[in-house]
Amino acid sequence: xxxxxxxLCFKGHSFIVSDVDISSDNSYIVSSSHEKPPLLWNxxxxxxxxxxxxxxxxVYTLDISPDNKSLxxxxxxxxxxxxxxxxxxxxxxxxxxxxxxxxxSFSPDGKMLVSGS
Numbered sequence: 001x002x003x004x005x006x007x008l009c010f011k012g013h014s015f016i017v018s019d020v021d022i023s024s025d026n027s028y029i030v031s032s033s034h035e036k037p038p039l040l041w042n043x044x045x046x047x048x049x050x051x052x053x054x055x056x057x058x059v060y061t062l063d064i065s066p067d068n069k070s071l072x073x074x075x076x077x078x079x080x081x082x083x084x085x086x087x088x089x090x091x092x093x094x095x096x097x098x099x100x101x102x103x104x105s106f107s108p109d110g111k112m113l114v115s116g117s
Contacts (some may be wrong), residue, residue, distance in 0.1 A: 013035065065106045
């Protein structure tokens with residue numbers, strides 16, 4: 001067996017964490033919860049760097065783009081939002097689902113989005 005790796009504890013959510021993702025370059029982590037907007041974390045010191053505020057209800061799912069520049073979120077408000085990770089700005093809102101958005105994903109090239117409700 002190899003050396004045990006240090007485990008970090010990220011404290012910022014006080015209720016169910018519904019999804020997490022880590023950027024492909026390991027520069028940040030994002031998480032969604034049932035009580036707060038999605039959070040952007042520094043993986044080295046576990047500090048919250050940013051919140052993504054804009055959904056009218058809790059965010060259930062999220063995905064980071066392959067280039068690590070965008071975040072896609074799906075919510076109980078039946079919408080998807082595309083965010084600029086660098087500044088937390090909502091770039092676009094996608095409507096049309098008739099129920100909670102439970103799954104979102106970028107295509108491997110980042111040119112397409114898919115969601116499930």
